[in-house]
Amino acid sequence: MFVAYVHHRRTRVGSAVVLRRRQTHQTAATRRPDARAAGPLGILPFLGAAQIAGALGLIIGIWFAPLAIAATIGVALYFVGAVGAHLRVGDNVGTLPAAVLVVVSGVLIGLRAAVL
Template sequence: MFIAYAVVAALMSAVLLASAGAKFTRPKRLVDQMSTLALPFGMLPFLGAAQIAGVAGLVVGLWWGPLGIAAAVGLTLYFIGAVTTHLHVSDFKGAPPAAVLAIVAAVLIGLRAATL
């Protein structure tokens, strides 16, 4: 189970780092999406920092399991919030990717908990 956690955490970390990078560089596609979601652009650095903190927690969680679980819980809540935000503004195209990431984060909770 630990190897499964390590592999899924590595893949999730890669996705999160790419997403956080976009939040700091603000490409047009992301700016348009934030406008659709009615989120202020001042939120982007906070959202990017939250994703980077999640990556750090998942990586350190390889050595200290409780932190990996806490990071996965935080990421699950983060992406549930993303799904809720997309659905709130009827952005049905943006909700499924966030839902998949919420599910992956929830799987990470179980994988790391199983190896404590």
Template sequence: MFIAYAVLAVLMSAVLLVSAGAKTLRTQRLTAQMTALGLPEGILPLLVVAQVAGAGGLVIGLRWGSLGIAAAVGLTLYFTGAVASHLRVGDYRGTPPAAVLTIVAIALIALRAATL
């Protein structure tokens, strides 16, 4: 179970850091998507911080399990909010990726809790 957590945590952290990088660079595609979701541009730095903190927490959670669980809980809430935001505006193309990441975050909670 620990190896499964480790692999999933590293992959999720990579996804989060790439996404945070795109938000930092304010790419055209991402800015258009945020506008379509009705999110103000000023929220992007907060989203970047949440993603980087989540990635760091998952990796540190390899050593300190409770921090890994806390990070995964935070990411579950983050991506649940993303799913809700997409559904709220009827963006059914953007919902599945956020839903998959929500499920991965929940799996990370279960995997790390099983190895404490």
């Protein structure tokens, strides 16, 4: 599921870049809010690398519990930033999925820590 989510996010980010190129003549009020939520284009490679590192950490964490906890904390922090970015641009629709993933990550941190 996380791989599907990463693919979905990469597609959305890619479409946001194309959308920015098409909408240079439009005002900020007519642009899609999620196109602005990604922030400056220079940060996109870092966001992609953070997602890939989180996914690899979660997969390897199946066999090595401390890495699973660290990766889950990283993923939770990533989505806390996503919630903040979406709230900053007023994208309430994009805030909900990120907020749900923050809650799920928090639950997983608690469950995995309890098993140790």
